Amino acid sequence: MIMFEALKKLGLFEKTDNVVKFGRGFYNRSYIVEASDGRYLLEAVDGKAVNRPEKAMANYRLIEKHLEKWGQAVSFMAEKLTDEEKNDVIVIEGTYWRGFKMPEGAGLFKKIINxxxxxxxxxxxxxxxxxxxxxxxxxxxxxxxxxxxxxxxxxxxxxxxxxxxxxxxxxxxxxxxxxxxxxxxxxxxxxxxxxxxxxxxxxxxxxxxxxxxxxxxxxxxxxxxxxxxxxxxxxxxxxxxxxxxxxxxxxxxxxxxxxxxxxxxxxxxxxxxxxxxxxxxxxxxxxxxxxxxxxxxxxxxxxxxxxxxxxxxxxxxxxxxxxxxxxxxxxxxxxxxxxxxxxxxxxxxxxxxxxxxx
Missing domain, CATH: 3.90.1200.10 (Aminoglycoside phosphotransferase (APH), C-terminal lobe)
Incomplete structure (x- = not known):
């Protein structure tokens, strides 16, 4: 399973206790990774669903940089994960992965509660x-x-x-x-x-x-x-x-x-x-x-x-x-x-x- 490979490259595999999938989107999927040292957000983007995925990644960085000025980017509130080469996006079989260390009390929901x-x-x-x-x-x-x-x-x-x-x-x-x-x-x-x-x-x-x-x-x-x-x-x-x-x-x-x-x-x-x-x-x-x-x-x-x-x-x-x-x-x-x-x-x-x- 390529998700396991992503966990390995981001240094999470050995300390992962549980993984919960959120969403069944066409373009992306999100996972909460429960590990021995906290919780992580793992995002997967299907490179086949976008035209020139490297351009989509460039879009992401441009918007992320702009939102950081307003304190609105994910990277502003969560520590980015990288692989051994310090890449914060890794590609495995056409799927693009990124990860973040979640702050205490942060999470995702599967349905609207109230x-x-x-x-x-x-x-x-x-x-x-x-x-x-x-x-x-x-x-x-x-x-x-x-x-x-x-x-x-x-x-x-x-x-x-x-x-x-x-x-x-x-x-x-x-x-x-x-x-x-x-x-x-x-x-x-x-x-x-x-x-x-x-x-x-x-x-x-x-x-x-x-x-x-x-x-x-x-x-x-x-x-x-x-x-x-x-x-x-x-x-x-x-x-x-x-x-x-x-x-x-x-x-x-x-x-x-x-x-x-x-x-x-x-x-x-x-x-x-x-x-x-x-x-x-x-x-x-x-x-x-x-x-x-x-x-x-x-x-x-x-x-x-x-x-x-x-x-x-x-x-x-x-x-x-x-x-x-x-x-x-x-x-x-x-x-x-x-x-x-x-x-x-x-x-x-x-x-x-x-x-x-x-």
Whole structure:
């Protein structure tokens, strides 16, 4: 197992007592290593999931250096591990590994525990965006260019629809759900292309395993894993984070009656986020947050559906239909947001105005 090799190279293998995996992300995985002399964070980035991984590592270092000035980088609060040659990133069979010695009381969580935690996550994302608002965008390389290529994904689905067989005809309705909304999926790209939204640094991978917490107060000590960061609109980050972190279920829940947005979590997240961004977030960015959540859920469902049709080659699965369950889960979120759209939009407006009045 290559993780054992990573532990050896970083000097942890002999003193490791236990390893706990957090997250099942496409780009990265996180592990907490419990050792005889404390706890460590181990991050693994799949080099095959990014275009020119050495450029992604360069992005990481640029953002890390910038965040250190604000006291926001992981390296600011945790000691970096190195191998015998003093390399702080090691490559094993195409996977990039880095490690940190965790401070006392720091850790990761596998699920949202309470309102305080989701408030702190929103606040941490806001701090991340605020700390990088003056970052020189021209220095960033786009490590996952296909990530924003929604036209390609739609084209793949449209071609697949004509090849649907009797065996998977039931999936026609899922494909039609997306194609009925295909013009909506182009909205954020349209805004960017027409300079209607500011270009900013976006994280692109705000999964729960990429937040390091004070386990007692639930305060986020640092946001980690900047390898997928690129230029874009903050709405990409907000939409993706909110669809994942405020959903009432895990992404592959197949009982769709359980799937919806947790409005209490939604409000707490935005209250935390706006408290950090009120001095630079534009009115138009705030106005389209609900659309961003709906569109990122729709886009995620589209990608899962395409991956299923392609033979489940991109996303990790534990059973054959898991990508179908994921897609339908996301489509149910879309329906929930469409049903409650006006109420959610009013909530965003109220919280945004409330933050700006302070």
């Amino acid at each position: 309102n305080r935690m989701i408030y702190e996550i929103g606040k941490a994302i806001g701090r991340f965006h605020r700390s990088l608002k003056d970052f020189p965008l021209e220095e960033l390389y786009c490590p996952i260019p296909e990530c924003s290529n929604i036209e390609k994904e739609l084209d793949l689905l449209q071609k697949t629809v004509f090849k649907i067989t009797d065996e998977n005809f039931i999936l026609y309705n899922d494909a039609k759900f997306v194609l009925d909304r295909k013009e909506d999926l182009k909205l954020l790209d349209h805004f960017i292309e027409n300079d209607e939204l500011p270009l900013r640094v976006v994280h692109n991978n705000l999964r729960l395993n990429n937040f390091i917490f004070d386990v007692n107060s639930y305060r986020v000590i640092a946001v980690s894993c900047y390898d997928a960061a690129s230029r874009g609109t903050l709405l990409h980050d907000l939409g993706d984070a909110l669809r994942q972190l405020t959903s009432t279920t895990r992404e592959d829940e197949s009982n769709l009656s359980l799937v919806r947005i947790n409005i209490a979590f939604f409000k707490e997240f935005l209250s935390g986020y706006f408290s950090e961004t009120r001095d630079f977030l534009t009115q138009k960015e705030a106005d389209y947050i609900i659309d961003a959540v709906r569109l990122k859920a729709l886009e995620s469902g589209l990608r899962y559906l395409n991956d299923y049709f392609a033979g489940n080659k991109k996303y990790n699965i534990f059973y054959k239909e898991q990508n179908i369950d994921r897609a339908r889960n996301q489509f149910r979120l879309v329906e929930d947001i469409e049903t409650h759209y006006e109420g959610m939009r009013n909530t965003v407006s109220f919280l945004y105005n409330q933050a700006n009045a302070k």
